[in-house]
Amino acid sequence: MLKRLFSWLRKRAVLAFLGVMLLAIVFWFEAPLLAFDGKEPFTGSDVRWFFIGLMFAAWAGWFGGQALKARLAERRLMASLAAENAPPPAAVAGTAALQEQAALRERMAQALAVLKKSAAGKGRWGGQYLYQLPWYLFVGAPGSGKTTTLLHSGLRFPLAEAMGPGAIGGVGGTRQCDWWFTDEAVLLDTAGRYTTQDSDAQADGAGWSGFLALLKKHRPRSPVNGIIVALSVPDLLQQGPAARQAQAAAIRARIKELHEKLGSRFPVYVTVTKCDLLAGFTEFFDTLGREERAQVWGMTFPVAGAEGAALAEFPARFLALEQGLQARVLARMQEERDLQRRALLYRFPQQFAGLGDVLGGFLDAVFAPTRYEPAAQLRGVYFTSGTQEGSPIDRVMGALAATFGLDRKVLPPNATSGRSYFITDLLRKLMFREAGLAGIDGAFEKRRRRLRWLGAGLAAALFVLLVAGLATSYVRNGRTVKEVEQRTGALEKLVQAAPVTGSVLGVLPMLDVARALPGGGDGREAGMPLLERFGLNQRDKLGAGATLAYQRLLRSALLPRVMARLEQVLRRGDANSQEQLYETLRIYLMLGQPAHLDPESVQAWLAFDWQRSLPEASAEQRDRLAAHVAALLDAGGGAAEPPPLDAALVAQVRSTLALMPLPERVYHRLKRTVAQARLPEFSVNRAVGRDVSAILARRSGEPLTRGIPGVFSVAGYRALLKGAPDALVDIARDSWVLDRREAEGAGAPGAEAMHAAVLQLYYADYIRAWDAMLADVRMAPFSSLDQGARITNALAGADSPLKSFLVAAAKETTLAGTGGTTAVALDAVVRRKISTARAKLEAALGADAPPPPVADTGTPVDEHFAPLHKLVGTPAAPGPLDAQLALLKDASQYFDAADKARRAGTPAPAGDALQLVKRAAEGSPAPLGGILQNVDSAGAGLTLGSERARLQALWAAEAAPFCRDAIAGRYPLVRGAARDATPDDFGRFFGPGGTMDDFFGKHLAAQVDMSGPQWQWRSTGSAPVGIGQEVLNQFQRAARLREMFFGAGGRQPSLRFELAPQGGDAALAKVTLDIDGQPVVYTPGAPARPVPVTLPSGKGGGVVHLDAVPALHAALRTEGPWAWFRMLDRAVVQPGAQGERYTVTFDLDGRRMGYLLTASSVINPFRRDALEQFRCPSAW
Structure with missing residues (x-):
């Protein structure tokens, strides 16, 4: 269910819908904040709903159009498959060709009649449109086992369920082209005579051409995703050399036609079918289970290999398969009881080996490149068996019989088992997953590119017309802009020359010039010419800009000086002058809290202050200052962001004017009381029990003997709770200084709240102190791999100082269950300690019986440091700390191995350990996360540094002298050079397998990302490769020279x-x-x-x-x-x-x-x- 949900969420339409929804939400809340020329067009909800509707309409139109386009393409494809083709050209027109195409149409009509009733007929097939599925084409001689392979592939064929097995095809060879529609791909089983074209060349050629035209028409970008060439074992072993050569030439010609007529490149998979006819095959693999029989048996060649590389690799790959069979012979013979089957088992690897030379020659004939014809992309060679029918071929006994003149023994035919070998995963997990390897038709893409350029040209023409229409308005408004620029330039000079701090008189000239800007503070000009209004009217904007600039200068130059003057008066305020201090604080808070702003009061206070603090200012200057202050308060006082207030200064003045808040007073008194107990500091060395400065350190530079004050420890927490009743009694003793409201706040209903407030202050400081301490602890820095191995090994050892420190820190940050009393219970203690002499306060506190104590359920400290507690765990349920330390152990071993490799001059080992450390650091609390990150970054940097030195030494020894003597400074690399680089030297250095190619392939290729136009170094761990980018650029240029001069594959440039x-x-x-x-x-x-x-x-x-x-x-x-x-x-x-x-x-x-x-x-x-x-x- 979740897989289907995630698959649905990954669809482009759904992601785009979520993006449009997010954009609509942002637009709904943020659009009202937008203003254009003083107007706010998006304040109304109807306008916003309209634009949001446009967003969703655009989304629906785009993806609806895409869906409609795909549906129409699907309908055209299915209609074309069922429709009658045009008659063949005159050169090939004839009864046979017409019958051929009619047979194709009849077969397709049967399949489409079923598809139209299924999900595919409704526009979808297995979650995709039919033309969007990957298409694969089977090519092979008649009777080569193509259809049998598909019948026993294990794929799901919905048409077989609807039409019956007869509608798909029998076990024998296919006469016409069969279309196999599966949930994962479309497989086209071409008639074997299409490949050989030996029954009726004219009709077969016409049918083949019509078939390719059909593919090209409805899948123009990528007609097919791959070609599957079927070769049967009887064809390879029983045909003569001439027949095999003819078949290979036919297959090569068909592949060439596919390349030419479809206009794209695609991988070719060679399947050797009917392997069960090799004597001993069935007996050898008889014990394989269903999943083992579904696996792939064969060889897959690299995609990016050089031309002809696959053929060169084939003998070694085939030998590896043969050796794999030899390795299993003894075990299989021990499992087999029947002597005849044992003999077949023993000879099977030899039977298989006899196939190698014949198959290799066949592959050379099909895929060998020539000067005039590029080779097809041979992706792999695989061996399969669909059904076990027919008499096996015993080449070994046949050769012996021929040698000694004996009668050749014919083996009995295989008993049909109904089992297939090595087919299912070959199709489903290999070929279908490589559907993207097929290239795209270049001509099709060129046409699309031309259309895009045409659209861009039309847009550019429209743009030119629009610019011409605005030219007149631009010229007329340019004069106005220049006038404003001149005055703005003078203002900028005054702004740059204005002092950063000082009195308001220092910025008065600048404010006067800003106020006098055209259309600014002194009013807007009237009488706008008509031609200036056309299109690009700038006067209103310039006026708004002048006003905005003036207001910004007021807030950036005048307001900070006013605030600074108020803060100066507040700091110098005398407690004896309560009224003046109160009024100054009132004005100060007004400017910081515009809701309480009283402009007249502010102007009055400033006018009074300027008379005392600016005796050198004239009356006219003070009037101008007052006008600027009025503009500041009128235009920006209530709407703009208020200036920040000095909270500490406000608290100080309030403490002078009134009483300090009771919870804070209690908290400070409790801290002083606990500090007098001289509880020991919590430090790293104290937690570990020894000096670990060689392993751990502090970022701040503080020694490991310094740490957190004892008040922020479990012992300090207990002492604070123990002293809280006495502190509350002391505060209650001073209640005569409070007015009636404050006295009631210390009574029974408020005592619990006050106690909670005191604890909140303490918890906040507790968390702050421990956060700083944990973030300050780090691993001791190391400058060599050997030192890093020693430090990380010590951190991960049995007596790890890091583990000891983390366990102690987790203990000291667990306050739950250590307090003993709660706020309500503490209130009862307070009640018992209040003497009868304070009867008035007793009456304020109330005389009701206290409620029962409540269990301690945790503190904000416990919640804040829960990740640390989870990391350490408990004795009953250990956390993941040991697993994290094991990663440090692996890192130590990696550093040791890297150091040994550096001394031996060999490549550094793979940095998998550092990758695991890096991933673990991301989710680990401090200080473990920082330590893991340091191990990753420092270790990766040192490893790459040693690897770079090794590679530089190898280059200097192997390639640099030859490059310097034979290439550098020579023509054609240096234009006009007198000395030529000889062709032999040029080929030896730049050619395939030459100095540059060999060095790069052996030492650098694995560390380079060559997917983009500019090669880039890959990263190892948290550090990039330390070799300069220019070095990589030279190797990329050498590769390009190799493509330019050695395209033919020779050793000399051509x-x-x-x-x-x-x-x-x-x-x-x-x-x-x-x-x-x-x-x-x-x-x-x-x-x-x-x-x-x-x-x-x-x-x-x-x-x-x-x-x-x-x-x-x-x-x-x-x-x-x-x-x-x-x-x-x-x-x-x-x-x-x-x-x-x-x-x-x-x-x-x-x-x-x-x-x-x-x-x-x-x-x-x-x-x-x-x-x-x-x-x-x-x-x-």
Whole structure:
């Protein structure tokens, strides 16, 4: 249920709906705060409901449109599958082709008739539309076991339930194309003759072409997600070499047609079917259970491998499978009692081994790359068995019989068991989960890109029209803006020159200028010209801005000085001058609490104060100050954020004017009483019982012998509760200083509340002191892996100081059950201690009998430190602390191993231990969380530092000298360099398996994220790889040079491109550009045909020269392995709109000659950026 719920919540429409809902909530509460030019358009609920409705309408329109689009695509697909196809072209039109397509339509109509009645016919199939499911195509010769494999795959075929087994297909070969609709994918079992096209080439070819066109039409982006090639064991073992070669050529041709007609690349899975016909197969795997028979048996090749890498890996992978069988032979023979079955078991690995050479040759014939045809993506080779039918093939005994002239023994046919081997997981857990490996049609994406560009162009045109319409308004308002800018500039200078502190006279000139801004404090100008109102009217905005700037200056410059003056008077206030102190406090609180603001009182107090404190100010200056104060109080006093008040100062003045609050007085008296008992401080060393400064430390720098005052301990808590009755009696003794309301507050109804208030003050200080202490404790810093191993080992040891400290801290922060009395019981004690001499107070307290004591159920301290208590646990229920310390033990072992690897010069071990420490730190309370985080960050940094030094030493020893001698400073990496990098050196350094490629693959590839356009270092633990990004950039450039110069896979650099004359100066009668013996001739009026050029060609001895008629004064001639690049240096090379095209222009004695250079790939060296930016990595 939860899985289905989470799956539903992950849908894009649901997530978008939640996002729209969140946006609507934010809009509902925050939109009323928005104001535009003094107007608040969103205050009304109807307006907000309208915009919220637009949000949900946009959501519904977008996802409804997407759903409608998907539904229409589904209907078109199903209608097209059932509709009649157009007649075949004249070249292939005939009765056989028409019958073929009619058979396909009839078969599809039967399936769709059932689908329309099911969930798929209603628009959904297994949670997805039919065209959204992955589609896989079976390819193989007739009788190769394609249909049998599907019948025994273990997949769910809803059509079989509705139409019966006959509607899906029998065990024999399929004559027409079968469509297998499952809950997870659509499998297309093509007729075997489609692959071989040997029954009727014309009809088979037409049916195959129509089939591919159908796929391309309704799944244009990714027609199929993979190809499954079925090869049967009899075909491989019993066919002659010529027949196998013909079948391989047919399969290769079908795959090539799929690539060309579908326009995308996709993985190819080769399944060797009918493996049960290998003698001994059934006996060898007879003991496998259902789940074991469902697993995958075969080999899967890397997706990103080099071209042809899968074929190169096949022999080793096949040998590994054979060795796996050999390893199980002895155990299986011991399990088998029948001697004949034992003999078959013993020979089965040899039977399987005999399949290797034949299968390898077949794969080479199908998947081997050529110069003119890229190889298909061979994803894997797998061995399966659908049914155990037919007589097994015993190649071993057959070979022996042929050698010694014996009669060949024919093995009896297998008994049909109804069991399949190695099929279910192959389809469900391997192929279907790799549906995303198939590429996307580039032409389709190009069309979509063009449409997007067209839309952007239309939007840009509309934008230009709008800008033109606003130009007039902009120009007219520009003059007004400049006028305001001039005055604002003068104001900015005054603001910068204004003193930060001081009297209000220092900011008076600045406030006067701000008040005089156009449209500001002195009033708005009238008579707005019509052309300035058109579109971009700025006068109202500038006036509002001037007013806002003036108000901000009032609040940022005038108000803080007024508040500072009030605070100064309050601090100097005399307790004997209660009235003046009261009035000053009243004005101070008014400014901080606008609800009580009385502007006249504020202005009166300031005017009175300025007469005394500003004797140097003139009457005119004081009047201007009064006007600014009036503007401050009128415009911003009640609406803007009030200035912060000095709470301590207010409390001090109130304590002078009245009485200190009773709970605070009791609390301070109790703290002084407990402090007199001289309870010991709680420190780290005291909790551990020894000096642990080599293992633990404090961030504040305080010694481990200093800690928390004893008042904030369990003993201090008990002492405070014990002394509370006497403190309350002492406070009651001084009740004659309270008015009647305060005296009643100390009576029976208020005594409990006062006691609770006292405890709340104590709990807050208790929590604050322990939070600071726990956050201050940290692990002692370490600067080496060896030291880190010793410290972490000590922290995780049997006598761990960290554990001792945490256990003691948990004990001292557990106050529940240690108090002994509660507030109500304490009230009874107070009652008993009050003497009869205080009869008046006794009457105020009340004479009712006290209620019974209440059990202690916990304190805020216990609640606050509950995570620490849970971590430590109790003797009866230990917490996870020991498990956390075990992680520190693992980290210590990791540091030790990393240190040994550093000394041995080998790679550092995997940092899994630090990853676990990092995850544990996230949920651990202080100080354990901080210590775990320190272990992770410091350890990862030291490990990476030693690994970086090791790699730098390896580079300096293995590659740096050759790079410095053979590559650095040489052409073509340095334009104009006199020395050339030889092709052999260039290939040895940059080529496949060369110096850069080999070093990167062995030492750096695992630490690099190559998924983006810019390679990035991965992180280890909490620290990134310590090697500079520039070093990685050089390896990425080397990889790009390898793609540019070694696309053919050779050891020396090579290039292929086409060069076509584009025309020259009219004075040129003929121009010949000879590139290493490959002439490109230009004659005016002759058609310009591109000439293919291959370098090196082996024809011209590495010489490039350009000759012209009439002859040139100075010949253009270059020599050497990089002669063509040196010739390009003497021309003007301009890249075209397409990445593979360049315009090359030569200056021939003032006459221009142009060529169009078309590289064989967009990845080419003619831009020279990768070449000229490459530098030998040095600063690691």
